[in-house]
Amino acid sequence: MIILTGNDLKSGAVVWWAGVDWSLHVAEAVDVGDQAASIAAREEAARRVNAPYSIDALRDENGVRPAHIKDRIRALGPTVRPDLTLKPADPEAGNWVI
Amino acid sequence: MYQYDRFDQAMVDARVEEFRDQCQRRIEGKLTEDQFKPLRLMNGLYLQLHAYMLRVAIPYGTLSGPQMRALGDIADRFDRKYGHFTTRQNIQYNWIKLEEAPDILAALAKVEMHAIQTSGNCIRNISSDHFAGAAADEVTDPRPYAELLRQWSSFHPEFSYLPRKFKFAVIASETDRAAMRLHDIGINIVRGHNGDLGAAVYVGGGMGRTPMIAPLIRDFVPLDQLVTYAEACLRVYNRYGRRDNKYKARIKILVHELGAEEYTRQVEAEFAHLLAQNIEPPIAELERIKAHFAQPAFMPGDVETSQPDVGDGKFAVWVDRNTHPHKQSGYASAVISLKPVGGIPGDATSDQMRLMAALGEQYSFNELRVTHTQNIVLPHVRKADLFALWQQLEAAGLGTANLDQVGDIIACPGLDYCSLANARSIPVAQRISERFAANGKGDTLGELKLKISGCINACGHHHAGHIGILGVDRKGVENYQLLLGGSEAQDTSLGKITGPGFSEDGIIDAVETAADVYLRERQDGERFLDTYRRIGMDPFKEALYG
């Protein structure tokens, strides 16, 4: 699948296109098919997102897995600071990015 | 240290308002990201992997107690209670909101700090020797010259859209503690034949994708022509530096392609022209700045020239490794390691920052320094106070005694934070320091400078490590190349790649293997680097791949 990501313009937070709005959780990302460019342009013009780009991803039993490690780290947070990731309570969360 | 007068303060305040206006225009949609990006970068604001990142300038690495405290307070108020000290003596905050960035700049301006030109294709923060003004071996304190150049380069109208970023380092001793020749311009303040001070100028060094050691292009620039000479160096670069390819745009490529001789000829011609333009501040301005760097009121040296009996074994090791000879007898410069075993190199919590601020005020005449190796220095500590200082550091987890040892690793943020990264740096640093602490070899290796970058941009100085590690992307998997034989000291050299790269587990083993070769081969008094230079790459290759 192809998913769309970027950063929230004001807060800078990593966000994923979830169909009608942006989500902090990659698991909620939807397949944008060939609509990536038009959604990105519209959302950027509306200043809801900054520097959007589309990536390949796979849907599996754990949700949505971006194809590249960089986007998996973006989805989780810094692996060296589990307390600052989206899954602070899960000590194994970092293994997901590898 | 330098204190702003009303002019300096007004400039920084104006910048805060300018940036507030620019942020507002961005949020309102009057500026596109393409238009806003260079403006935010010139205020140190990046869009990184997880959020906006703000890089704050710490000019020539010097800051006061209140400034360090303010950095801690900013970490609490606007970030997640920590900051990261960088290899260019700056600090970075990783979780900044665009809307709050102008407020942070305003908070910085209150303590005479800023984020001006900490990014962008302009003249960046000027770095210097972290023992400046304290080191026993310096010719003079290099910081007044760095401050003179800081003011000249701030908001420079001609040099704010250079082909690429531009970094100065200024030192004033034979021992190079600032990687001077790996900067775009390296300046060494020296004493000339007639006894006067002047500047030896090196141009065209750098790391990154094409590492180069800067050649000397002038052995003596009189101090009343320093700004003019710098202007000439920059003008030749601004006019002729390559702009067709971002990877060939640094001044090192221009100097390399023209040849040092031709570049020098052009600079001399421009210099002769600019001398007639009277752009040089008067010597009185340099004297004014120098007065700010007057020596603190040291106690007379003969009162006590050594610390009391070092007793505690751990304390003795710390004194041996983490203090540096001071020009004033009875004093030492103490280095606070931000490299605890398994820790994140260069990170400090807001509480640690406030503690270091207080210790700087109590023990070091209200002065602290940031080193390019991502540690903190208290430059002027009475030897009699070292024990009390160390006890407080120990209690706060800041007493690690590993300066220049294998655990004192430079590591860039890497793929955990940096959007340009190919691989993570920090976990590699953590695991190496844990490995050498657990097997006890760390204590037997002596000086071994290990430096890790998460991509070819080399913010982690991997080319200049006795052992260097470079993260690369191999088909979407993190992979690490090993380099040996680099140095960023006065014997500057560039490391060589050993051969094929390693996995994350593999690189930890590879570093240990290289260390073992050294332990086996070393002769009396040799450091790792000396042994490598004597025996060459082959024995290491043999052990790594054989």
Add this chain to the structure above:
Amino acid sequence: MADALRFRTDNAVDHPAVTVDAYLEQSNASAVRIEPGDDARDLLPHLGHIRLVEINFPAFGDGRGYSAARVLREAGYTGEIRAVGDVLVDQIAYLRRCGFDAFEPDQPLDPSDVKMALARWPDVYQSAADGRVPIWSQRHG
């Protein structure tokens, strides 16, 4: 040329600028356009005949034009130096300092934004082409 924002009182040149190469080959034009790769110093022997130098910024991030303008001013040129191309209000203060005294960007500038940008900096740290008294000079009267 009605759209140019000018900081001079003389009449604007009313014919188009020619390229540096064309000018040097043979021209009695009084307006020349400098592109980023041109050497402004090629014009120095002819400055007495030139009334307008346009300096083009195909992209605002290419800063060669700043040096070109200063080189001309340092050689004593007093005619108009006009910034054209991708020129934004955020560059205008620096351009003025380098000797530009007219602006005709691709995207017209909002005059009130320009006014604010030029009033922004109470003082300057360097001596440049605009005659402003640098801070170091004010400090030492």
